[in-house]
Amino acid sequence: MTSPSSDTPRRFGTVAIVGRPNVGKSTLLNALVGAKVSITSHKAQTTRHRILGVTTRGASQFAFVDTPGFQTQHMHALNRAMNRTVTGALGEVDLVLWVLEAGKILPQDRTVLEVLPDDRPVIVVVNKLDRITPREKLLPWLAELGQLRTFAEIVPMSAQKKADASRLLAIMEPYLREGEWGYEEDALTDRSERFLAAEILREKLFRLTGDELPYTSTVVIEQFAQEGQLRRISAAIIVDRDGHKAMVIGAGGERLKRISTEARQDMQALFDGPVFLEVWVKTRSGWADDQAAVRAFGYED
Numbered sequence: 001m002t003s004p005s006s007d008t009p010r011r012f013g014t015v016a017i018v019g020r021p022n023v024g025k026s027t028l029l030n031a032l033v034g035a036k037v038s039i040t041s042h043k044a045q046t047t048r049h050r051i052l053g054v055t056t057r058g059a060s061q062f063a064f065v066d067t068p069g070f071q072t073q074h075m076h077a078l079n080r081a082m083n084r085t086v087t088g089a090l091g092e093v094d095l096v097l098w099v100l101e102a103g104k105i106l107p108q109d110r111t112v113l114e115v116l117p118d119d120r121p122v123i124v125v126v127n128k129l130d131r132i133t134p135r136e137k138l139l140p141w142l143a144e145l146g147q148l149r150t151f152a153e154i155v156p157m158s159a160q161k162k163a164d165a166s167r168l169l170a171i172m173e174p175y176l177r178e179g180e181w182g183y184e185e186d187a188l189t190d191r192s193e194r195f196l197a198a199e200i201l202r203e204k205l206f207r208l209t210g211d212e213l214p215y216t217s218t219v220v221i222e223q224f225a226q227e228g229q230l231r232r233i234s235a236a237i238i239v240d241r242d243g244h245k246a247m248v249i250g251a252g253g254e255r256l257k258r259i260s261t262e263a264r265q266d267m268q269a270l271f272d273g274p275v276f277l278e279v280w281v282k283t284r285s286g287w288a289d290d291q292a293a294v295r296a297f298g299y300e301d
């Protein structure tokens with residue numbers, strides 16, 4: 001018997017994950033990569049960076065680009081930077097995954113549809129299938145979806161189900177090009193630990209403040225040092241107003257303590273070693289409207 005790796009040619013491809021906010025793009029990326037490289041939360045618009053997750057399956061390697069949700073409501077400096085990121089990402093990829101919520105095509109979805117490239121394959125991921133019972137109810141909607149344009153595939157699934165993510169990888173495989181891999185076999189992400197630390201803290205911040213905190217709040221890692229096994233991290237949560245600062249800190253500092261503790265636990269699990277985490281809350285009013293500040297905080301590539 002010959003081993004499959006010796007006679008199966010290697011394949012490699014870059015895959016953009018696009019869709020309006022909250023359809024489940026980050027959840028999907030995490031499921032496809034099988035590790036927590038992107039953050040998820042109930043709050044819309046939590047993904048601001050292009051995040052590369054890499055997954056290798058047999059002879060095939062997929063490099064994923066997670067793009068921010070489309071901004072159609074608030075057009076200030078921050079959102080312009082985000083939209084440029086989406087357009088840039090689509091120009092470089094081999095395959096596009098357009099994520100929709102099963103049964104819904106909102107005006108914001110149509111905005112995304114308009115920028116889908118004509119010259120490369122687009123697979124529609126019809127996500128959150130678990131919310132539709134019985135599934136047959138979806139059939140007329142799927143037929144309507146198929147009329148919108150030519151799609152390479154339409155895949156109803158749940159990003160929260162491992163088996164579905166695995167099935168999607170198999171469906172995507174033929175769309176990769178034959179050729180060498182772009183990354184090591186065990187690579188998960190090309191993002192630094194410093195970046196991942198900021199993402200984890202930002203996830204806890206939004207999870208534990210619910211919808212009270214405006215999405216313009218952010219996290220900056222001010223210091224990241226490794227001393228033997230220990231990572232010593234100093235982070236700042238930047239908010240727009242003093243009222244938001246009080247909200248993050250919470251009564252008697254309880255909320256900030258919980259945010260820090262949960263973030264530290266996740267970082268320790270991801271980095272596989274002890275973490276000393278110090279978190280400050282700082283006010284910087286109107287930063288999201290200030291182009292220079294947006295650049296300084298790293299939202300432009």
Ligand SMILES: Nc1nc2c(ncn2[C@@H]2O[C@H](COP(=O)(O)OP(=O)(O)OP(=O)(O)O)[C@@H](O)[C@H]2O)c(=O)[nH]1
Nearest residue numbers: 021022023024025026027044045047069128158159
């Ligand atoms: N029921 C159900 N919920 C899901 C599924 N996939 C994602 N979700 C939930 O949908 C919400 C949004 O998921 P995200 O992955 O953060 O969505 P996103 O598209 O990355 O959002 P932005 O970062 O705002 O662009 C979260 O509460 C997820 O838990 C699914 O298959 N089924």
